[in-house]
Amino acid sequence: MRPYGIPCAFALSIVTALLLGASTDGIEIRHIENNAENIAARKRASNENISPDENHKQFWYDAGNNLLRKKLNLERQYGVAKNVIFFIGDGMSIATLASARIYMGQQQNNTGSEKEMLSFEKFPFTGLSKTYCVDSQVADSACSATAYLTGVKGNIETIGVSGAVSNRDCLASNEPTNQAVSSMLWAQRMGKRTGVVTNMRVTHATPAGAYASVAQRNWECDDDVMIDKLADKLCATKSPDIARQLIERETGRNLNVIMGGGRAKFFPKTDKDEQNHQGQRRDGRNLIKEWLEINRTSRASSVYVTDRSQLKSVNTSDTDYLLGLFASSHMSYNLLANKSVEPTLVEMTEAAIEVLNKGDNGYYLFVEGGNIDWAHHSNKAQLALDETVMLSKAVGRAVELTSRVDTLIVVTSDHSHTMTMNGYPHRGSDILGHPMIASSDNMPYSTLSYANGPSAKERYNLTDDKTGMCYRGK
Numbered sequence: 001m002r003p004y005g006i007p008c009a010f011a012l013s014i015v016t017a018l019l020l021g022a023s024t025d026g027i028e029i030r031h032i033e034n035n036a037e038n039i040a041a042r043k044r045a046s047n048e049n050i051s052p053d054e055n056h057k058q059f060w061y062d063a064g065n066n067l068l069r070k071k072l073n074l075e076r077q078y079g080v081a082k083n084v085i086f087f088i089g090d091g092m093s094i095a096t097l098a099s100a101r102i103y104m105g106q107q108q109n110n111t112g113s114e115k116e117m118l119s120f121e122k123f124p125f126t127g128l129s130k131t132y133c134v135d136s137q138v139a140d141s142a143c144s145a146t147a148y149l150t151g152v153k154g155n156i157e158t159i160g161v162s163g164a165v166s167n168r169d170c171l172a173s174n175e176p177t178n179q180a181v182s183s184m185l186w187a188q189r190m191g192k193r194t195g196v197v198t199n200m201r202v203t204h205a206t207p208a209g210a211y212a213s214v215a216q217r218n219w220e221c222d223d224d225v226m227i228d229k230l231a232d233k234l235c236a237t238k239s240p241d242i243a244r245q246l247i248e249r250e251t252g253r254n255l256n257v258i259m260g261g262g263r264a265k266f267f268p269k270t271d272k273d274e275q276n277h278q279g280q281r282r283d284g285r286n287l288i289k290e291w292l293e294i295n296r297t298s299r300a301s302s303v304y305v306t307d308r309s310q311l312k313s314v315n316t317s318d319t320d321y322l323l324g325l326f327a328s329s330h331m332s333y334n335l336l337a338n339k340s341v342e343p344t345l346v347e348m349t350e351a352a353i354e355v356l357n358k359g360d361n362g363y364y365l366f367v368e369g370g371n372i373d374w375a376h377h378s379n380k381a382q383l384a385l386d387e388t389v390m391l392s393k394a395v396g397r398a399v400e401l402t403s404r405v406d407t408l409i410v411v412t413s414d415h416s417h418t419m420t421m422n423g424y425p426h427r428g429s430d431i432l433g434h435p436m437i438a439s440s441d442n443m444p445y446s447t448l449s450y451a452n453g454p455s456a457k458e459r460y461n462l463t464d465d466k467t468g469m470c471y472r473g474k
């Protein structure tokens with residue numbers, strides 16, 4: 001049987017015809033603007049938002065030549081980097097980058113902000129990577145963290161274990177042969193200082209990839225295992241939860257810097273923290289206290305902080321181990337945070353570099369801008385873009401505080417989201433707005449839109465639809 005009801009050569013000719021603008025199945029697709037409002041809006045925008053230079057050929061020749069010259073003159077760094085800083089923009093897709101750089105310029109009231117560049121878009125080398133997991137076409141933050149932090153691909157929702165461990169198989173995750181060793185441990189064994197910074201819970205999937213091996217990403221504390229309907233309850237005692245691994249296992253214990261949210265995972269349900277939030281542990285342990293009591297080398301000093309002012313007052317040159325837990329759960333979005341309570345990603349990155357940048361062997365710091373992903377999950381485009389700008393600022397600060405002679409800075413993402421940048425919005429249009437009218441129905445459409453999530457007004461049941469290229473609808 002053919003996969004499609006009509007021969008594929010015929011299908012190809014349909015696609016070609018569609019691209020040429022012919023009418024095939026009653027829907028005409030033409031690449032031409034004929035809506036008077038759109039035409040007027042674009043004309044107004046040209047006068048207001050575009051530098052007249054852009055109308056001259058020479059402007060573009062110069063721009064191209066300058067960039068080429070800069071690349072050719074770049075002094076290459078050879079050898080092995082002493083320090084590595086690895087930034088992840090969680091869920092930071094290509095469309096997120098494009099719209100975040102426009103958002104950044106528009107926040108500064110710059111005209112023509114489409115030209116802006118995020119700090120890391122100015123880096124000398126760029127590449128793309130292909131992502132999938134052993135059992136999944138699309139990577140989640142857990143299996144992708146396993147891949148980029150250990151070099152091994154695993155199954156979706158598992159962290160720091162090979163594909164031999166299926167989701168929730170805690171006994172298999174206990175087997176050392178199934179555990180993928182984190183690059184944090186490689187660095188520690190080379191005598192480097194190591195650190196993990198995030199604005200999610202420090203036990204969330206991405207940061208956990210730096211120190212944990214677990215068969216299910218949600219098992220951040222023992223209570224999470226007990227409330228997981230699909231979990232074998234024995235897993236709560238037979239296999240350490242992620243918070244316990246951070247405090248008990250070699251890689252986690254030896255991290256010099258741990259900063260982010262997630263306090264509740266570290267102390268008992270029966271207790272409350274500084275901000276009067278309840279803990280979540282059932283085993284009665286206070287892992288924060290246990291972390292402070294870890295026996296370090298004689299001169300080492302450990303500091304635990306819970307808010308921005310405490311972080312500011314840490315004497316980083318005198319601190320070897322820094323634990324900062326700034327929220328009961330995830331830290332707030334930058335735009336919504338109480339700045340007197342929560343430090344920014346920039347401030348955490350800065351403090352981490354100061355604590356790590358001691359000694360002769362260098363350091364390895366992992367920083368996650370996790371709220372980008374969190375905002376995309378809720379279809380909150382402005383928050384996602386603002387968090388991307390915050391990550392860009394954190395990277396910019398790291399560049400200022402280090403030298404490219406001995407420090408490698410890598411910025412990447414783990415997976416995309418379904419936010420797209422649609423249509424043909426004119427230059428200078430509000431990236432968060434709906435500046436244009438669709439010619440098919442004369443209704444305005446937003447520049448940014450999501451293909452899934454809560455913003456969908458109506459879900460359509462496509463069970464009986466054939467979704468191959470030869471068909472449209474039923």
Ligand SMILES: *[C@@H]1O[C@H](CO)[C@@H](O)[C@H](O)[C@H]1NC(C)=O
Nearest residue numbers: 104105106107108109110111
């Ligand atoms: C941009 O313009 C708005 C509205 O005039 C103003 O409130 C805001 O302070 C300006 N922002 C900057 C960074 O200049």
Ligand SMILES: *[C@@H]1O[C@H](CO)[C@@H](O)[C@H](O)[C@H]1NC(C)=O
Nearest residue numbers: 289290291292293294295296
């Ligand atoms: C740390 O060392 C002290 C003194 O040697 C010892 O009493 C204590 O049990 C040790 N603590 C841990 C958590 O190993």
Ligand SMILES: *[C@@H]1O[C@H](CO)[C@@H](O)[C@H](O)[C@H]1NC(C)=O
Nearest residue numbers: 301313314315316317318319
């Ligand atoms: C920070 O610690 C260093 C090293 O112990 C010390 O020399 C310095 O005076 C301290 N700074 C402050 C502000 O306490």
Ligand SMILES: *[C@@H]1O[C@H](CO)[C@@H](O)[C@H](O)[C@H]1NC(C)=O
Nearest residue numbers: 275307337338339340341342
């Ligand atoms: C921010 O937090 C401080 C300290 O908890 C509190 O006093 C203040 O009211 C908070 N501000 C806002 C705007 O919630």
Ligand SMILES: *[C@@H]1O[C@H](CO)[C@@H](O)[C@H](O)[C@H]1NC(C)=O
Nearest residue numbers: 459460461462463464465474
């Ligand atoms: C979707 O359509 C299928 C096939 O008609 C039907 O069996 C199913 O119940 C529908 N699902 C929902 C949620 O309506």
